[in-house]
Amino acid sequence: MQRSSLGQPVEILLVEDSPGDVRLTQEALRENKVRNTLSVVTDGMEAMAFLRREAKYAAAPRPDLVLLDLNLPKKDGREVLAEIKADEKLRHIPVVVLTTSEADEDVLKAYDCRANCYVTKPVDLQQFLKVVKAVEDFWLTVVKLP
Numbered sequence: 001m002q003r004s005s006l007g008q009p010v011e012i013l014l015v016e017d018s019p020g021d022v023r024l025t026q027e028a029l030r031e032n033k034v035r036n037t038l039s040v041v042t043d044g045m046e047a048m049a050f051l052r053r054e055a056k057y058a059a060a061p062r063p064d065l066v067l068l069d070l071n072l073p074k075k076d077g078r079e080v081l082a083e084i085k086a087d088e089k090l091r092h093i094p095v096v097v098l099t100t101s102e103a104d105e106d107v108l109k110a111y112d113c114r115a116n117c118y119v120t121k122p123v124d125l126q127q128f129l130k131v132v133k134a135v136e137d138f139w140l141t142v143v144k145l146p
Helices: 021-029 043-052 075-084 104-112 124-144
Strands: 010-015 035-041 065-068 095-099 117-120
Touching: 010 021, 010 043, 021 035, 021 124, 035 043, 043 065, 043 075, 065 075, 065 124, 075 095, 075 104, 095 124, 104 117, 117 124
Parallel strands: 010 035, 010 065, 065 095, 095 117
Antiparallel strands: none
């Protein structure tokens, strides 16, 4: 049974360094039917600290879903994805790669590292909002999360 159907918000971790994309994602998720709590970190090092509940993230909630950009400062999103999926305590968290890269190499590498899906961010504002809503609809209402 989904957390949201139990009255609990779905915990989402957004790993994104672009303030504009963070705002757009927040806006798209705010207009939804599923209750969610969105946490945001802006680089790969912070993402891993959040997920492992280290330092200032000791009380961080365990995300039900991670939205991960690939092009991040400090630690690349590809490295973050590989670390999440190699970690016994984290590997079951679905990771949606949400990035501007359309490179075949990035798509293949993400799936090789066990990304749950790969979505290219559109540059158009309305299309971006539609994509985030579609990701949310699928992952938060259709799929049963671990």
